[in-house]
Amino acid sequence: MDILRYGHDAYGKVVIDGVSWDLLGLAAGAGVAVIIIHLIYRAVSKSGRNRGN
Amino acid sequence: MATQTQDKLQRHAGIDRLFHWVTAVTMTLLLATSLLPIVGIRFPWVKIHWVSGLVLTLVVLFHILRAITVQKLSVIQLKGADLAEFSGKKPGKYSLPQKAMHLAWMLTILVAIATGIVMMVKAGTPVFHRNPYILTVKAWGILTLLHDLAALAALFLILVHVYFGLLPEKRMYLRSMVGGWMSRSELALNHDPERVARGE
Numbered sequence: 001m002d003i004l005r006y007g008h009d010a011y012g013k014v015v016i017d018g019v020s021w022d023l024l025g026l027a028a029g030a031g032v033a034v035i036i037i038h039l040i041y042r043a044v045s046k047s048g049r050n051r052g053n
Numbered sequence: 054m055a056t057q058t059q060d061k062l063q064r065h066a067g068i069d070r071l072f073h074w075v076t077a078v079t080m081t082l083l084l085a086t087s088l089l090p091i092v093g094i095r096f097p098w099v100k101i102h103w104v105s106g107l108v109l110t111l112v113v114l115f116h117i118l119r120a121i122t123v124q125k126l127s128v129i130q131l132k133g134a135d136l137a138e139f140s141g142k143k144p145g146k147y148s149l150p151q152k153a154m155h156l157a158w159m160l161t162i163l164v165a166i167a168t169g170i171v172m173m174v175k176a177g178t179p180v181f182h183r184n185p186y187i188l189t190v191k192a193w194g195i196l197t198l199l200h201d202l203a204a205l206a207a208l209f210l211i212l213v214h215v216y217f218g219l220l221p222e223k224r225m226y227l228r229s230m231v232g233g234w235m236s237r238s239e240l241a242l243n244h245d246p247e248r249v250a251r252g253e
Contacts, residue, residue, distance in 0.1 A: 016194035019201035027205040031212030
């Protein structure tokens with residue numbers, strides 16, 4: 001997976017063009033991962049509270 | 054937090070709710086117009102993108118002015134003392150995660166706006182005369198890199214922000230961002246009413 005996009009200037013020298021769009025899936029995946037981890041944490045802490053009652 | 058009725062306490066003024074939802078719509082349009090073409094959904098996106106960016110810039114400028122002049126900046130500032138929430142201390146108006154979310158959005162949007170305005174000069178719009186020669190190719194690359202990073206951060210933040218807004222136990226925050234109010238019991242359960250009354 002690439003991190004950056006590259007292009008060339010007028011002299012043919014390689015320059016950075018921006019972020020590689022391969023990272024799009026990573027950003028969305030990180031968001032989904034946070035949601036899943038929180039859902040698990042929420043379910044575990046809720047069942048812990050129910051056992052305590 | 055001003056009293057609205059006996060049980061309803063105003064959490065967000067109408068103007069702040071309007072700011073939130075204009076920001077939400079423009080950020081969604083900005084992400085859709087920039088990212089959909091990348092995943093193969095092609096349409097004339099440039100005009101919608103820069104107009105949304107301009108609207109976002111104007112409302113953010115208004116929000117900053119209002120935050121500095123009318124509101125108390127310290128209410129939303131992340132402080133070391135906020136860590137006491139981990140040991141059960143109730144927050145003031147905003148909890149630690151809410152302050153962290155605001156900080157993350159603030160950094161993301163400011164980077165997107167600062168880089169986006171300069172990129173509007175490169176693209177040429179009715180607002181800015183086109184001049185791609187104000188920066189070197191290398192500098193344009195760095196600027197685009199920062200703008201892209203802001204887009205990726207915004208994608209992540211939208212997912213997390215919407216998720217927490219939709220959770221049943223956090224629903225009162227969504228309601229307060231729509232209708233403006235929170236009940237006295239909801240406030241007492243999740244916040245320290247005395248700290249809120251002190252403007253913390």
